[in-house]
Amino acid sequence: MAWADSDDKVMATPGEDLIARLVARPEHALVVVASGITIASTGNAQVASWAGLLEHGVRFCIDQLQMSEDWARLRRDQLNRGVRRGRL
Numbered sequence: 001m002a003w004a005d006s007d008d009k010v011m012a013t014p015g016e017d018l019i020a021r022l023v024a025r026p027e028h029a030l031v032v033v034a035s036g037i038t039i040a041s042t043g044n045a046q047v048a049s050w051a052g053l054l055e056h057g058v059r060f061c062i063d064q065l066q067m068s069e070d071w072a073r074l075r076r077d078q079l080n081r082g083v084r085r086g087r088l
Helices: 014-024 036-041 050-065 069-084
Strands: none
Touching: 050 069
16 A cells, blocks of 8 residues: 655555566566475475575685675675574
8 A cells, every 4th residue: 555755745665666666677576485395305405495595605606706705704694693583
């Protein structure tokens, strides 16, 4: 449902804005779904979980893109905070 700002301009909700952007540029969409089936069907392969996949991406960036260890430490700290908060 749209809402009005302090100047009474009608504003889209975040969900409405997202839908409008995806309709306008569907090639920018990436659909991400749950990982439970992947984890179970791969014998708990590390990259089957979101945390494992993101950690693999960090290693890839270090190995292939020569990202710094400082960059990797920051990404891993962010990843660990997400895991601790139950978001991954």
